[in-house]
Amino acid sequence: MNRPQLQQLAEERVLEAAALLQSGNWSGAYYLVGYAIEFGLKSCVLAFVQSSGIIFRDKKFSEKCWTHNIEELVKLANLESQRGHDVAASVDLGKNWQIVKDWTEGARYESWTEIQARELFEAVINPTNGVFPWIKVRW
Helix, strand or coil: HHHHHHHHHHHHHHHHHHHHHHHCHHHHHHHHHHHHHHHHHHHHHHHHHHHHHHHHCCCCCHCCCCCCCCHHHHHHHHHHHHHHHHHCHHCCCCHHHHHHHHHHHHHHCCCHHHHHHHHHHHHCCCCCCHHHHHHHHHH
């Protein structure tokens, strides 16, 4: 996959999650909106690879990218410092990252309530302090 493909998938997962929320499918919405974050961060990882050439310094780097872990993807994209700076400047962005970081691909095996699904969705898409807009600036 390349960056534009990952970006397209991320945008599609947000739209699909919104449709699932609207139809009352809380668990599906929760699960899919998390994948929007994963795909967005993987696009950021590719941007970092392109700008840094890290794969030539760490031959196991690409293996590390086979993860769904949000925090690990932030590290792989070299965004920890930037996120720390931005979270320090915005309490709301920090709260949203706290919600988003707990998403896992294992969410597909769980049931999620309307409150949980809406909370994650809002943390992702909030236009001012959402994690997805933050990622899109960096992908």
